[in-house]
Amino acid sequence: MYAGVDIGSRAAKAVLLEDDKIISSVIRDTGAESVKTSRKLLEELLEGTGIGSEDIDYTVATGYGRVLVPYANENVSEISAHARGINWYFPTVRTILDMGGQDCKAINCDGKGNVTNFVMNDKCAGGTGRFLEMIAEVLNIPLNEIGTVSLGSTSEIPFNTICAVFAKTEAIRHLRNGVARADILAGLHEAIASRSFNLLKRVQLESDFAITGGISKNSGLVAKIAGKVQLEPLLCDDPQLCGALGAAIFARDKSVLPSARAKMQYGYDDGTGSYFISLDEGLCNGCGKCVEVCPAGLFKLVQRNGYMVAEVKEEARKRLPVLCPGIETCRNTNGGVTCQMVCSESAIEHSW
Ligand code: SF4
Numbered sequence: 572m573y574a575g576v577d578i579g580s581r582a583a584k585a586v587l588l589e590d591d592k593i594i595s596s597v598i599r600d601t602g603a604e605s606v607k608t609s610r611k612l613l614e615e616l617l618e619g620t621g622i623g624s625e626d627i628d629y630t631v632a633t634g635y636g637r638v639l640v641p642y643a644n645e646n647v648s649e650i651s652a653h654a655r656g657i658n659w660y661f662p663t664v665r666t667i668l669d670m671g672g673q674d675c676k677a678i679n680c681d682g683k684g685n686v687t688n689f690v691m692n693d694k695c696a697g698g699t700g701r702f703l704e705m706i707a708e709v710l711n712i713p714l715n716e717i718g719t720v721s722l723g724s725t726s727e728i729p730f731n732t733i734c735a736v737f738a739k740t741e742a743i744r745h746l747r748n749g750v751a752r753a754d755i756l757a758g759l760h761e762a763i764a765s766r767s768f769n770l771l772k773r774v775q776l777e778s779d780f781a782i783t784g785g786i787s788k789n790s791g792l793v794a795k796i797a798g799k800v801q802l803e804p805l806l807c808d809d810p811q812l813c814g815a816l817g818a819a820i821f822a823r824d825k826s827v828l829p830s831a832r833a834k835m836q837y838g839y840d841d842g843t844g845s846y847f848i849s850l851d852e853g854l855c856n857g858c859g860k861c862v863e864v865c866p867a868g869l870f871k872l873v874q875r876n877g878y879m880v881a882e883v884k885e886e887a888r889k890r891l892p893v894l895c896p897g898i899e900t901c902r903n904t905n906g907g908v909t910c911q912m913v914c915s916e917s918a919i920e921h922s923w
């Protein structure tokens with residue numbers, strides 16, 4: 572069993588794979604606390620499957636909150652995850668437009684789902700999922716209906732901008748002037764499609780072409796993008812799950828390599844910040860120097876898959892900022908040495 576967890580800026584998604592079959596999937600709001608969300612996501616993913624978390628061999632996290640999944644073995648960028656996810660459905664895809672909650676990416680990939688090029692727009696909220704949520708609120712139409720409503724447009728209103736602030740003001744003005752909601756939406760979709768096309772022009776626009784991410788559930792926008800690109804976009808069963816699926820495939824591929832050992836994350840985040848120590852067991856040679864040098868006694872050696880590796884003691888995981896003062900302070904108070912300095916394999920990372 573392999574799990575992929577995608578903590579996006581707006582939505583959190585997870586997929587459970589058994590070899591090459593999707594056993595279960597879940598989508599929920601990310602909310603304010605990504606660590607709690609990632610735990611809830613796992614609970615919901617396993618609900619009714621008869622599968623326990625101990626049955627999952629390997630978990631890979633992705634998305635902007637990918638370091639906030641305490642049970643993940645490692646993480647990958649959402650760009651890599653989307654390319655791998657769409658390749659699972661359509662191995663012929665070479666160009667991907669990933670339309671997320673707060674950014675948009677144009678990606679090229681090869682026949683194995685490896686990323687060969689990408690560009691992203693994360694500077695402005697215009698044309699992202701958050702932007703469309705805001706427009707849906709202004710027009711008082713459920714988000715999942717704006718696509719079909721826009722397809723009913725008979726006299727599209729041109730929008731010169733999709734700057735979130737100006738477009739909202741413009742939409743409100745049109746609404747007050749009695750312009751039909753469908754025509755406002757069609758105009759906004761046209762503007763977003765133009766911008767997406769410009770992003771796609773910065774990579775190699777090759778067929779087959781796919782759109783991923785939550786926004787691709789918007790049929791009106793997909794139709795507009797198809798018109799610009801002059802290619803019929805491929806859409807998988809649930810394009811919003813593509814990143815989580817890709818992460819699960821990374822987990823499967825990693826886990827089936829006989830020599831693969833995990834990168835483990837220990838820690839948590841709360842209102843005061845994020846506290847993680849990562850140990851790359853693929854690099855660790857089990858020398859035990861970190862165990863000897865750590866004044867807080869955070870590490871121990873364990874045997875895993877026939878290898879001795881270091882891990883952070885379970886009882887220390889939830890008390891990291893209390894026990895460990897951080898690399899700088901540790902060096903100053905511990906005779907100039909830290910766990911990182913004595914680790915000849917660079918297997919230890921602190922994310923504070
Ligand atoms: S920085 Fe110092 S206290 Fe913190 S884990 Fe490393 S050796 Fe231990």
Ligand code: SF4
Binds near residue numbers: 860910915916
């Ligand atoms: S010092 Fe580095 S290589 Fe040695 S046990 Fe610790 S993590 Fe592993």
